Amino acid sequence: MEDQIFIQSRLIDADEARKNGAFTTLPIRIHKRNDIADATAHRVLRDWGHHMADGWEKKALTSFSHLGNLNAFTYTEALPERLGVLAYLLDLGLIHDDATEGIGLEDAIAEHRDFERSLDVETTEQPAQGSRADKLKKLAAQILLEAVRIDHDMGIHMLEMYQREWLAIVEKDNDKEFKDLEEYFTYRKCNFGMRAFWPMVEYGMGIRLTTKDQELIKHVMEPIEEALMLTNDYWSWDREYEDWKTNGNRLVNVIDVVRRTRSIPIDAAREIVKQMIIHTEQEYVKRKTEFYKQHPDLSLDLRRWIEAGGCVVSGSHYWATSAPRHHVRFRESSAQELSSPDISSEASVSSKTCSSHTSFAPDECGDPEASEVQVSTRALKKDDGKRGQKRRYVEDELHQNGLKKKVHTELGWEMPDDMAIQSPCRYIRSLPSKGVRSMLIEALNVWIQAPRESVKAVEQLIRLLHDASLILDDIEDDSPLRRGKAATHLIFGHSQAINSANFMFVQAVQEARKLSNPQAVDIVLRELERLHLGQSWDLFWKHNLISPTEEEYMNMVDSKTGGLFRMLLQLIAGEKEQSPKCDMERLIRLVALLGRFFQVRDDYVNLKSATYTEQKGFCEDLDEGKFSYPIVHFMQHAPAMLRAQVTSIFRQRPSGGTGRETTPMTKEVKQHVLDLLESAGTFEAVLNLMRQMEVEITTEIGRLEEITGESNPMLWLVAEKLSVRGLV
Known part of the structure; x- marks a missing residue:
């Protein structure tokens, strides 16, 4: 039955793996088309150099290793035509993570948000023309297109989950020190991005799990996620520890938690984590075996999924033993490889087969070299948010008390406060939008x-007219809902809603007068x-x-x-x-x-x-x-x-x-x-x-x-x- 479960991958010799320092107890497999993963990694570097032109295509440590490509070890059962998409996204994320460490703190925050928006197919925020954000958007657009062309529904789902469940949450926790392993694992389950990673595996294999399927196998998959977190921390420790000593960045690593909470040397803590990895892998095997006995008629797709999950753990483990990204001793040979003519020449894989994922891959999900910049900025973001909320609150208070007025200096009379007329406008603007017009x-x-400034002005003008038409359409159609929320006229009344819609028409004409x-x-x-x-x-x-x-x-x-x-x-x-x-x-x-x-x-x-x-x-x-x-x-x-x-x-x-x-x-x-x-x-x-x-x-x-x-x-x-x- 194994030849039905493992279609796209081949087995790595266990003795050979141990010679390289691997101690995983699970079988190690690699995708038969490692050449696709490598060619895509070269393509990402070329594309980054062409669009971004910041030199990071020569410095970034991506998915290469002499044992094989990280993507080939991670997405072992991906369909060959989809492996390139996944590989592109992962390597794009790795370069982006490295690049954010080469810029200032505030710029790193901004660039992370730009990267998030560049992978959001529905974003209504448009970057300044020629900015890094604009370049990232153009860089990501082609791979997004390739992903949905291969599989429209799964491609859209994968990209939405990637953007929402990884990029949008990676900065959201505080920088307090973990007091125990339970607190650490709670944090990492959110930060590690597994809810975004599994849709990528689904996309690669062409298997869309139902909610019922996910619930059925949840007990079996839990040890896999824990093993991935532990494995990532184990192999990235040296690099993270050196970064902590050199730059003072926060250590987000289970070895550090064990070391501190048990007051033991690093080597002892590392050995404990090693045994934790082995124990967790065996727990997965135990649960998997029991599960198969309880469900003898389990579908082949679910069996393939469960087995592929184990391969993610062992494959990322084996890759990490010799990855230049984690080990200094391998970086010189990697640099020579990346400077070879292959980088500038056309890859053997068609540009139509490409791209896909970023830093939550098993070895990178919690990459502190990238996440430390993000973590250390959370307090700054939080403070900025509070100041913004306070400012809005004060403005609202001024509005409510009739104190915020505009004075017409030429005639000497005051413009009425605009709180009442703007409230319906703000409400309709706050509702979710498909963003199609902005994309168009x-x-x-x-x-x-x-010019970008003119385009932004046109976008604002169109948004005013569109929102005004939505308010009036809902009134004329007597519609109670708009995008799953109460229609504007049901909140503010027909008369106020109509008045605000007419006001937006006036504003749109004023915006038109500003155009060249x-x-x-x-x-x-x-x-x-x-x-x-x-x-x-x-x-x-x-x-x-x-x-x-x-x-x-x-x-x-x-x-x-x-x-x-x-x-x-x-x-x-x-x-x-x-x-x-x-x-x-x-x-x-x-x-x-x-x-x-x-x-x-x-x-x-x-x-x-x-x-x-x-x-x-x-x-x-x-x-x-x-x-x-x-x-x-x-x-x-x-x-x-x-x-x-x-x-x-x-x-x-x-x-x-x-x-x-x-x-x-x-x-x-x-x-x-x-x-x-x-x-x-x-x-x-x-x-x-x-x-x-x-x-x-x-x-x-x-x-x-x-x-x-x-x-x-x-x-x-x-x-x-x-x-x-x-x-x-």
């Missing part, structure tokens, strides 16, 4: 190359006019119970949804002194296609997505009696008998002109409508249309890349994020 703005600017393009205000007003005209037809059809044709619906979308897309493109292009590299007509066609696709996709997920149900309610468009695209298609193509049923149901909605207050449509009636659409083939037809639209969009992106001679991975990421593959 940044992606389009790859070709347009407008003298036509900016005209562009905003022209597209706002079209947007409101489009919305008028959406409301008209609903109020009068008239289903438009598909052509009429798309015309409405071009005016309404496409309006903001078209506006942001024209505003960015207007900020460029010279003409953009590519034809504006082609760019306008692209954003028009994106606008249509975005709206039809939104209409589809409103009726079909469980996630959308959580955020907006179950089939909320049906509560509104809205003629969304699936309903429009159904009313044009379904048999008359079925159309009559939907018309009858919609006629009973308040939007049909009854004048009654809105009450949600019953779940049973909604399900009946869904069944009617399903039986008429509507959902399949809508999916086919979206697939066709997606082909048109990707074809247009490809043509624009040919015209400009410049690839645009950020734009491909937008397309992948919205891809139909994520819906079925």
Whole structure:
């Protein structure tokens, strides 16, 4: 059965491993395609040198060793086409960790946050053009794209968990000294990033564990996680201890905890930790054996997963015995290898096979050489946060007491306090956002190359208009939810919400006046006019119970949804002194296609997505009696008998002109409508249309890349994020 469990890896001779100093009791395996891992590690160094140009590609100690690549020992059963993605992310993280030690304290904090955002596919924060953050973003964009192209759903999940469960939490603890092993392990379980590591193993193997699976094997996997933490600490001790003596950085290592709490020499503490590792490995074997007996019919995937977990422990252990990253005596040979012609030459692996992970790999999850900078800055971050909170609190107090006023010096009168009008604005801005428009703005600017300051101003302007439209849409649709939270008008009342939305329109026009393009205000007003005209037809059809044709619906979308897309493109292009590299007509066609696709996709997920149900309610468009695209298609193509049923149901909605207050449509009636659409083939037809639209969009992106001679991975990421593959 072993040949069914271990498909991608081969066994390392145990006697040979012991000669190199390994004492792990578990079998050691290495991926058969170590060449992919090595070639990707070279690629990361080349890419870092090209994008960052700071010299760290020559100094960083990454995944290389003469025994094999860390990634080949860690992701032993990864599919070969995915190993490169994982290897890229890990090595990118290692270089980043080393680079943060070569800069000042505050810069290290900022760069860590920049790295976190560079791997966040939904971030709405955009770095300054030409900054290190901007370079990191471009460096990471290609590998993010490769990850989701290989496997859309698992790629998105892996990257979200990596960003949220590792990068976003690594700085969050204080710098107090651990009083015992229990306190240390509690800290390390959070800091070590295993919740981010396992999704990477899932991605590599192409196995997505269910919650039930995870709970079933949890007892077996617990010793593996503990063994990984202990193994990392054992082999990184010399380097961390030297760093502590030289630079005074905090020691985050189990050997130090044992040494201090038991008042024993370092060698004795190290031997105790060694025995702890062996004991923990054997506990894993014991639990695994008992588990297999209790579950003789366990699926092959789960058996492969459990066995691969043990290989992570033994593989990282063996690699660490001779890794230049941990041992000075191996660094000279490593430096010679990295300066060889291979680094500058093309790797043997295609650039399409690449990239992936960062510092929570078994030997790096708790890498104090990287984390000490982070840990030692926590007090500073905490203080800054308190000062910021206090400042906001004082401002709120001034607002509440009517003391914060703006004086119009020319006329001598005071502007009213803006707390009341800004509160709904701040609320809608605080709700989670998919960030698609921000990503699109940044992606389009790859070709347009407008100044970063102007792009930020356009982004702010679009955000104001978008937020204002969301508030008004929820009122006009009588929608109770927005992104899983109460709609703005339910918090602040209809009148206040409408007033704040109108205020944001005024602010947007003021933002347009600040742009360098003298036509900016005209562009905003022209597209706002079209947007409101489009919305008028959406409301008209609903109020009068008239289903438009598909052509009429798309015309409405071009005016309404496409309006903001078209506006942001024209505003960015207007900020460029010279003409953009590519034809504006082609760019306008692209954003028009994106606008249509975005709206039809939104209409589809409103009726079909469980996630959308959580955020907006179950089939909320049906509560509104809205003629969304699936309903429009159904009313044009379904048999008359079925159309009559939907018309009858919609006629009973308040939007049909009854004048009654809105009450949600019953779940049973909604399900009946869904069944009617399903039986008429509507959902399949809508999916086919979206697939066709997606082909048109990707074809247009490809043509624009040919015209400009410049690839645009950020734009491909937008397309992948919205891809139909994520819906079925």
